[in-house]
Amino acid sequence: MDATLQDPLLGRMLDGRYRVEQRVAVGGMATVYRGVDVRLDRVVALKVMHPGFAADPDFVQRFIREAKAVARLSHPNVVGVYDQGEDHTSVPPAVFLAMEFVPGWTLRDLLRDRGALSPRTTLDILEPVLAALGAAHRAGLVHRDVKPENVLLTEDGRVKVADFGLVRAVNGQTAATTQQVMGTVSYLAPEQIESGAADPRSDVYACGVMLYEMLTGSKPHTGESPMQVIFQHLSVDVPPPSALVPGLAPQLDAITRAATARDASGRPADAVELLAELQRARREMTPAQLDAEPPAGHAAATGLGVGPGADVSSATALLPPPVERTSVMDPAMLRELPADLVMPRRERPEPPPVALTRRQRGVRRPRWVLPAGVVVVLALLVAGLTWALNGGLYTRMPSVLRVPQAQAVQTLEHDGFTVSLTQDFSGSVPKGTVISTNPGPGARVRKDADVSVDVSKGPQRPTVPSVAGKSVADATAALQQAGLAVSGQQQQQTSSTVPAGAVIGTSPAAGQQVAPQTVVTLVVSSGAQPVPLPDVTGETLDQATSDLQSAGFQVALNPTQIYSDQDAGTVAQMNPPAGQAAQGATITLTMSKGQQQVTVPDVTGMTEKDATKALKQAGFKVRSLGFTLFGSTTVRSETPGGNSQAAMGSTVTIWLY
Template identity: 80%
Template sequence: MEAQAEVPRPPTLLRVDVTLQDPLIGRVLDGRYRVEQRIAVGGMATVYRGVDTRLDRVVALKVMHPGFAADPEFVERFIREAKAVAKLSHPNVVGVFDQGEDHTAAPPVVFLAMEYVPGWTLRDLLRDRGALSPRTALDILEPVLAALGAAHRAGLVHRDVKPENVLLTEDGRVKVADFGLVRAVNGQTAATTQQVMGTVSYLAPEQIERGAADPRTDVYACGVLLYEMLTGAKPHTGESPMHVIYQHLSTDVPPPSERVPGLAEQLDAITLASTSRDASRRPADAVELLAALQHIRRGLTPAQLDAEPGTPGPQGSPTTVLPPVERTSIMDPALLRELPADFVMPRHEEPERPPVVRRRRGGRPRWVLPTGVVLVLAVLLAGLTWALNGGLYTSVPGVLGEPQQTAMQTLQHAGFTVQVTQDFSATVPKGSVIGTDPGPGAHVRKDATVTVDVSKGAQRPTVPTLAGKSVDDAIKALQQAGLAVGSRQQQGDATIPAGSVVGTDPAAGTQVAANTPVNLIISSGPQPVDLPDVTGESIDQATSDLQQAGFQVRIAPDQVFSDQDAGTVASMSPPAGQSQQGVTVTLTISKGQQQATVPDVTGLSEKDAQRKLKQAGFKVRSLGFSLFGTPTVHSQNPGGNGQAALGSTVTIWVY
C-alpha cells in the first residue's frame, strides 16, 4: 500500500555538517561511489551523502566503523541488512541499492549504498514540536506500520523501531530506515549473543528477558512510538538504562490521556493493546495493528483528530482503563465484536436527567434568562463552526508526490479550482506534485484556487558552445550554466588561436546532470612544419618554393649588400627551420657585394701596408721574403686605386 503523510516541517530544525578532517570525504569507494558529506553518526556506522558516479544519482552511503569492519559478525550483519531490505519493494522502506567493500586505501571500508532521503527524522520533529495532534501521529504511524507489515509478511523483523529510524521526507512521505538489526523469523528467534539489540526505550519485555524477537516486538515498539507522539514523552524513563528496563518488565505503559487529558479513549485502547507486556495480547503483526488503527481512525471525529496537544477533547471525560481482553488476534472479526465498545468507537453513556427546576410564585423561572443567553451564544457558535469546518471552509487535501492528473482530480473533487505551475526537482519524479499553495491541511474556502507545482524532473543543463572563447570566458559560461570545470587538454588547431577553447567533452549541446564536470580542449595553435631555406635563390624561385610549402611571401622594400649575388635572396624572416604553417615569410633581396677603392700601398713597409688595407675594409695576404733590411711592398693585387668588393682579400708582395 502507498501511504502519504501530512507531516509538518520543523521550523527550527538545525543540521550541522561535521566533515572537517574526515578521511573519507572525497574518496571514491569501490571505484563508483564518491563520498561528499557526513550526515549522521551511529554506534556501528556513519552515514554519508554520496554520488553514484556510474548512474549519476545521489545516494546515502552507510559505512561501518573501522573497529567493526574487522569483526566477521558485524560484517555479516551488514550483508544481512542489504539482503533483507533487497527483498522488500515498498514505498515506505528506505531501499538498499548495493553492498561492497573498498580496499584501495587504508583503512578498508565496508559499506552499503542506499536510497538518499532528504528531510528529517521523527526524533527531530518530536524534539522541535513535542506532542503531536492525533491526526499527525496517525499520518506518521500508518506508513511506518505499512512498511513493517511488508517486512513481517516477508518473514522479517526490524527489531530497532524508534524515532531515529523514521525518516520524514521533504515532500511529505514517511520512510523506515536502518534494517541493520533485522532477523528472519524462524524457530530460533533469540539473539545469538548475550547483548540485547535495539534501543532500550523501545524494547519489548520478551526482548529484554530472552532476547526473543518476532513481529510482536516491533508492534510493542510502535505502541511506544504512538505514546511518545501523542504525549511528547517516553512512557518509561529513568536515571539509567537499567531503571528503564525494570519498568518495561514490571510496569504497564500508561494511557496517553493521563499525560494529555482529553485524548480520545480509542487512542488509549490501541496504545495499551499494542504495548501489552504479554506478547499474546498484542496484535499479531504490523498488518493487524495497521488495520485496527485505521478502523479506530474512521470512528474519530475531526475535532478528536485535530485536538491540539494539551487541550481537552470534545468529550472532556476521564479516560477509562480497559479491562484485560482474552484474544489471539486483534483483527479477528468475532473478537472485535467482543472488545469493549470504547476500543473501536466512543463510549456512549446514558445522559443524566436534568434536575427539576421549581418556578417562583408569581413570575418566570430563574433559569429562563441565562438559559436563553446560552442558547443564543450556542446557535452563533454552531453557525460559526459550521462555516469554518463544514459549510464554507475545508482543508486542502494532501497530494504531494501524486501524479498531476490524480492530484487535480482530488482537488477538483473537493471543490477547488486548480492552477498548475512547473518547476525542476531533483527528488520528485517528473509529472508528480512538488507542493501546493495553499499547502496540505490549510483551512480555506471551498471555492478557493489551489496552485499545484508539478515537477519537470531534475534540471539537466545544456553544455554551452565555447569554441573560440578564452579560457576565462569559458569557465564563466560553464558556471552560469550550472556545470563544473573539469580537466584542460591541449590540441593543435590551425583555425583557433593558441590559448583559446577548441571544444568541450561532453560536446556542446549535450544535456547532462547539474554540476557535471566539463573538460576544456584548448588550442595550442597550428602544428609546426619545416620552413625551407631559400637564401641565395632568385626572387621567383624562392617565392614558388615557399608558397608550395604553405607559407605566405613578402618582399622587403629595401635591398642590402651581401655575399649573395645581386637580385637573389640575402636573408629570410623567420629563418629556415621549424615554423607555424601559414605564417608570412619576409625575403630581403641582395644588392651584391659592396665595392670600395683599394689603397695603393706599394713602397710601404709590410706593417704599414697591412694597417692601411685593413682600415679600408679589406683583408690582407702577404707573400715574399727579405734577408736584409726592412721589407717593403713592391706590388699588390688588386692594384692600387682600383675597385674591389668590400671585405675581399688584397695580396701584397714584399721583399
C-alpha cells in the first residue's frame, strides 16, 4: 500500500488551524506536508518533527527556540516561518512549524537532472543564497546545514534557502555533543567535523562546495563511506573547478579556493563578504566566460537569468552600494523540467545526514532511537579519526605571539618543529618578541613541519636625510620617501654660501632618528646679509674697481658704453645701483662715452614759436631773449649758432627783436 495512504497525519487538523493535505518530503528529523491555514485561508508548508525527536523535551525546547530565532529573520530569499505549535490530539504530540510554502524544485533536483551548470546560471542561483545567508549571519545566526537539498527554486523565478532548523545563534553554544553532530557529510567544514563548532565561515565552506558542484556536476570529495569523505575534508584541499571543467574563468577557481579553505581563518568572514567577491568576479568576467558550456559529460543547465517580469531577489537589502543586485532564475525553466520535479508532486524522501539500515545495526529498536544511534556512531568514528590524525602525524600549532624570541623558539623546537626566523619592524609589538608565525596559531600541521617566526625589531625610526643645497621640491621628495612629513612653514635664513631659495638644512637636523611621519621643517636660504654699496658713478674705471673691491664686492665691466652726462671714460651706470647689496655680490659697471653731440638747427628768421619747436625736436632746451616795440618778433640770432655741434640736451639761446 502507498505510504502516503498510511500516513496518519493526512487529512488531520493540527492545533485546530492547519489542515494537512499532502506529504511533500521526508527528512532525517521531520516530514514536510502541504497544508492550509484555515484561519487565514493560505497554503503553508507544515514541517512535523518525527515522533522520536518530538518525545525528547530538550530537543523540542531547542527546536522552538531556534524556530523563534529564524522567524525574526525577514529576507526575500529565506523561507519564512509563520508559526510554531504542538498538537496534543495524538500521542506523542505532533510538534510542527508552519512555514511559507514554496512550489518548485530543489537545487539537488536541478543538478540531478541537468548536471553541471553554466557559470552564469551558477551565479544566478548562488548569489541569492548568499544574500539570504548573509542576512542570517549579520543577524547573528548560522545555518549549519547548507546543501543543494535546502536551496529551493520557485515556479516564479525566485531562489529560497530552507531548513533553518539546524540554525544556531552565533553567540550561543555552537559546539555539538555526540548527540548533536548534524549536517550532511559532503558539505561539512573541517571544524564542524573535528569539534562540532560552527560559525558563519562554516556556511561559507558549504557554499564553496556547492559552487564547485554546480560548476562541475560532481562533489569535490567522494568515497564509498562517510569516513572516506570526512578524511578528505580534513586532509585534502578542494581542487579548482577548472581541473574538471577546463576553460572556466580563473575568478571562479579563486573564489572556490578561498571559500573552501580548510583553515577557517582563510575564508571570507561571512556570506556577505563571499557575495561581494562573487559579484566582483561577475563584473570582471566576459559574456563568453559567463556562458561557457561544460565539456561533454558535464551537461550544463542554461537559460537561467533575469527573465521578463521576474521577481528579482536582491542583496541590496543587506549590502550597501556598489554591491549589485542578485539575479534570479527564469520562470520559463519550470516548463523544461519533468513535472515530477515540482515540489508539491515530489514524494522522493530526503536522505538523512548519515543513514544505517536496521539490518546493519542487527537489532530492532524503536524508530526514534535510529537517528540518535546514527549520530552517536558518526561522532565516535569522527572522534577516532581525529584522535588518529592528531595523535599521530598532526598536531595544533601553539600560539607564541608576543612571546620573547628565545622562549618561542624553545617552545616550537620542543614540539618538534623546525624554526626559521625573520625580523620586521612593528609599532605595536615590543622589540624581540614574536609578531606572527606561519602556520598561524591553532593551525593543523605536521609535527615535523617547518615554522617561520617573524620577530619584532621594534618601531621603525627613520633617519632624517641630508637635503642641504637641494631645491625645496627635491628636499621635500627626499624627506617623504624616508617616511617623514614636511611642514608647510619654512624658516628663512641668510647665507653667503647657499644661493637664495636653496635648502640650508632641516629641523630636526640631518642624521637624527625620529618617529615615523615626524614633521620636518626646512631651513631655506634668503641669500647673503645686505651691506652698504658705495656710489662710484663719475669715477674712472680703476678708481671705481678699487672702491668696490675694498667694500667686499666683485666687479664686472659692461662691454657696451653709453652716452651720459658723465665725462667720457668715467662710470655712467652701476648695477645694482648704489645703496645696499648682498655681500660678495657682483657689481656691473657701464662706462660713459660722454654727452652725445648733435647739430643745432638754424632757426634765424623764424618766429619764436616755430624756433622753439624746432630746437626742442632736435633735443635742445630753449632760452628766449630780446624785445619788441610793435609787430611780431623773429629770431635774429642764436647761441650756439645754427648748424654748429652741441651736446644733446644742452640749452640754445635765441635773440628776438
